Amino acid sequence: MIRYLRLYGYFLQFSFSKAFEFRIDFYFRILMDVVYYIMNLLFFKVIFLHSKYLAGWSESQVMIFVGAFIVVDALNMTVFANNSWNVAQLVNRGDLDYYLVRPVSTFFFVSLRDFAANSFVNLIMAVSILVWAFMKYPEPIGLLRTLLFGLLVLNGSLLYFLVLMLFIIPVFWTHSARGLQPLFWTTSKFMERPHAIYSRVVRWVLMTIMPFALMASVPASVLFAPNPWAITLGSLLVTVAFMSLVLFIWSLGLRNYSSASS
Amino acid sequence: MTWFNAMFAAEFKRMFSYRVDFWLQFFVSVAVELMVSYFLWEALFASTATPGVVPGHAPEIGGYTFQMMLLYVVFAAFGGRIVRGNERMIIASDIYDGGLTKYLLYPVSYLMVNFSRALAYNSVTIIQMGMGLLLLFAFYGLPPEYNFSFENMLMGTSACLVASAFYFVMYVIIDYIAFWVDTIWSLSVMFRFIAQFLSGLFIPLEMFPPAVRRAVYQTPFPYIGSEPIKMFLGRSSWSQWAHTNLTIILWTIPLFFLMQLVWRRGLKNYTGVGI
Numbered sequence: 001m002i003r004y005l006r007l008y009g010y011f012l013q014f015s016f017s018k019a020f021e022f023r024i025d026f027y028f029r030i031l032m033d034v035v036y037y038i039m040n041l042l043f044f045k046v047i048f049l050h051s052k053y054l055a056g057w058s059e060s061q062v063m064i065f066v067g068a069f070i071v072v073d074a075l076n077m078t079v080f081a082n083n084s085w086n087v088a089q090l091v092n093r094g095d096l097d098y099y100l101v102r103p104v105s106t107f108f109f110v111s112l113r114d115f116a117a118n119s120f121v122n123l124i125m126a127v128s129i130l131v132w133a134f135m136k137y138p139e140p141i142g143l144l145r146t147l148l149f150g151l152l153v154l155n156g157s158l159l160y161f162l163v164l165m166l167f168i169i170p171v172f173w174t175h176s177a178r179g180l181q182p183l184f185w186t187t188s189k190f191m192e193r194p195h196a197i198y199s200r201v202v203r204w205v206l207m208t209i210m211p212f213a214l215m216a217s218v219p220a221s222v223l224f225a226p227n228p229w230a231i232t233l234g235s236l237l238v239t240v241a242f243m244s245l246v247l248f249i250w251s252l253g254l255r256n257y258s259s260a261s262s
Numbered sequence: 263m264t265w266f267n268a269m270f271a272a273e274f275k276r277m278f279s280y281r282v283d284f285w286l287q288f289f290v291s292v293a294v295e296l297m298v299s300y301f302l303w304e305a306l307f308a309s310t311a312t313p314g315v316v317p318g319h320a321p322e323i324g325g326y327t328f329q330m331m332l333l334y335v336v337f338a339a340f341g342g343r344i345v346r347g348n349e350r351m352i353i354a355s356d357i358y359d360g361g362l363t364k365y366l367l368y369p370v371s372y373l374m375v376n377f378s379r380a381l382a383y384n385s386v387t388i389i390q391m392g393m394g395l396l397l398l399f400a401f402y403g404l405p406p407e408y409n410f411s412f413e414n415m416l417m418g419t420s421a422c423l424v425a426s427a428f429y430f431v432m433y434v435i436i437d438y439i440a441f442w443v444d445t446i447w448s449l450s451v452m453f454r455f456i457a458q459f460l461s462g463l464f465i466p467l468e469m470f471p472p473a474v475r476r477a478v479y480q481t482p483f484p485y486i487g488s489e490p491i492k493m494f495l496g497r498s499s500w501s502q503w504a505h506t507n508l509t510i511i512l513w514t515i516p517l518f519f520l521m522q523l524v525w526r527r528g529l530k531n532y533t534g535v536g537i
Contacts, residue, residue, distance in 0.1 A: 024443045024444065025443065025444055025445045025448065028443070028445075028446075028448040028449050028452070029448040031448070031452060032448035032449070032451050032452040032455075035452045035455050035456060036451075036452075036455055039455050039456075039459050039464075042459070043459070043464060043465065046465050046469050046470060047302075047306060047465070047469075049469065049471065050306065050310065050323050050324065050469060051306055051309045051310040051323075052309070052310065053309045053310070054302075054305055054306060054309055055305040055308075055309065182287050182291075183286070183287065183290055186287070186290050186291040186294050186295075187290070187294055189294050189295065189298050190294070190298060192298070193298055193301070193302055196305070197301045197302055197304070197305035198301050199301070202297075202301070
């Protein structure tokens with residue numbers, strides 16, 4: 001475990017020095033995410049000009065949801081995005097060889113090697129927006145619920161990455177340029193709205209088979225729901241199931257991998 | 263124009279080379295977009311809606327009944343695709359990997375090569391829109407307050423095509439920035455967010471506060487989204503069609519010259535990686 005933490009420390013050092021080499025991209029990416037955050041906030045601000053509630057959620061509750069969604073997105077952009085986007089290229093070009101010969105878990109190496117330092121700045125902004133949304137919430141939120149919320153946001157971020165990987169790993173067989181990533185980007189739009197708006201069947205699908213609701217919306221609901229423990233336990237179980245599934249399919253993919261260069 | 267036809271055909275062929283992927287991506291993306299919007303508007307209309315202007319009529323938000331709002335979403339999904347075109351950052355890739363060099367040696371304009379690609383993409387998108395609308399109307403029918411007419415379709419589609427020329431020029435300018443900057447991906451994504459929001463492709467501009475709406479109408483964006491959609495919905499006249507297209511053309515002309523300027527300056531900076 002210590003070895004993996006130390007290795008991750010080196011990844012961080014390398015990523016920060018790399019980010020500062022491409023300074024303009026550093027600022028562009030920060031700007032892009034800021035625009036994305038503003039657009040999301042404005043979207044719901046406009047919606048709430050015409051209604052006091054959206055599927056039973058008040059504006060302040062939805063703002064916490066938006067904050068959670070933004071933090072999950074920022075966490076992903078910071079920790080996982082650069083890595084997951086590269087997987088298809090690694091497999092198709094045979095560059096995965098470099099990772100396979102390392103004396104550490106290939107999945108760990110491939111998933112966490114590149115830390116997006118520029119998005120880290122956005123993560124700070126995203127957390128600030130979430131704190132602002134919390135402060136604007138009219139009723140007191142208990143410490144326990146806040147901690148569960150924090151845990152579920154982190155869990156949602158991991159789940160987001162795992163589901164994305166499920167769409168990317170087929171590249172071992174299809175050898176397409178990006179795997180099924182475009183389909184993931186399309187379906188992930190379900191995550192951008194509170195799950196309360198969906199019908200019961202769709203909501204069930206979004207909490208189990210395609211758990212986009214568990215990434216931001218359900219974590220936000222843990223602050224207001226009558227039974228936060230059931231939600232927390234359910235969310236964690238789904239993540240464990242998805243983690244097992246991804247690792248299993250990843251190992252199948254590795255068995256199917258033939259280095260392009262050899 | 264043989265080369266133009268050839269490029270057009272090549273792009274057409276490229277798009278259909280992964281047929282399953284192509285159609286799956288199209289249908290899934292449209293289906294998800296419409297589903298998410300359907301549930302959002304259903305929830306919003308259920309939460310609150312002002313009574314109709316005429317007593318006894320269906321409740322409205324921003325001047326749209328629930329049925330008309332869904333139709334707005336449908337036309338925003340299809341019209342938006344025509345306007346946005348392929349958004350593949352091909353030019354930036356050509357600059358980064360040196361692929362531009364071969365086009366510089368060809369006796370055709372690089373811009374026209376890309377324009378023919380964009381036109382091919384738009385042709386397929388229009389075919390997709392026709393099929394999508396046919397399927398949706400066949401399964402769900404039309405709202406009683408909507409009068410379908412081919413005239414409206416013609417107005418909307420032509421306005422979308424004119425708008426796509428504006429969007430193409432904007433996108434090419436952003437792509438040309440690749441002559442100076444290592445990656446322009448974030449810049450183009452940022453432009454797409456802003457354009458989609460301010461053009462009313464996410465929410466009808468009628469839902470914005472009046473002062474904000476007036477400010478947004480000082481930009482070209484409403485004319486590439488909201489206005490063409492209104493044409494599809496039968497809420498525009500031919501004079502409004504002319505005004506929309508003229509406004510977009512007036513925005514496009516100076517941007518076109520800016521694009522040419524950026525191209526000339528950028529070429530001086532081009533190193534032709536891989537030569």
